[in-house]
Amino acid sequence: MTTQRNQELAFAALADQVRRQILDTLATHGECSAGFISDQITSVGRTTVSTHLKALRLSGVIVERREGRNRLFSIDPAGPANDALQFLHGVLERALSAGTESRVEQAPPGATVDDAAGRRNA
Template identity: 50%
Template sequence: MSANEILAFDALSDRVRRQILSALGEDGELTVTEIAERVDVVGRSTVSSHLRILRTSGVVNERRDGRRRYYSVDTDGSIRDAFRFLQGLLGAGVQLDMSASEAIESEGQPHKKVG
């Protein structure tokens, strides 16, 4: 596993950070206040702490506009590497499932006699 994948999975190991990422994924770019309204299990300062972790791990981007900071999913950051890792696992799993299904189906079919 690459360093970027490890960073992303570490950042996403927390339930609140996953909720933040989900809010950003659904609504796009949001301020801390907007995120805190959507993730109502913690306060604004805790959301800020979690955003710092997500930002430093390459999962979230920060854009400043005057005094406001806007956050969005960093689709080119470490989350992309983690996604590719998961795609590889799922792809291998699907291939294994298909191979197992084909083996079960072929066992149930009568064999043709040759000659």
């Protein structure tokens, strides 16, 4: 899959609040069973959690491992979520860089970037 397609899959998966709660549970507890995840998410039933787990798995954001009759889920750190994270990191770096350049342009002669930022936050 291409990086852009991975980003699209990850952002689509992250668009839903229940899916974000599932990811938060997996990030906090590591590999978890569907039952454990369902117990952590009280806003919806087990069937809905299972539906969201399937969507996350199909998007590649999480992976499933079978252990006997149990299915265990974990975040795939090399999957589409990583591509989305790299995209956001680049966007934020550019925004911070542009913000710094903008503050320098707005500062009076002899003022530092920190001086300009302090005036804006005051």
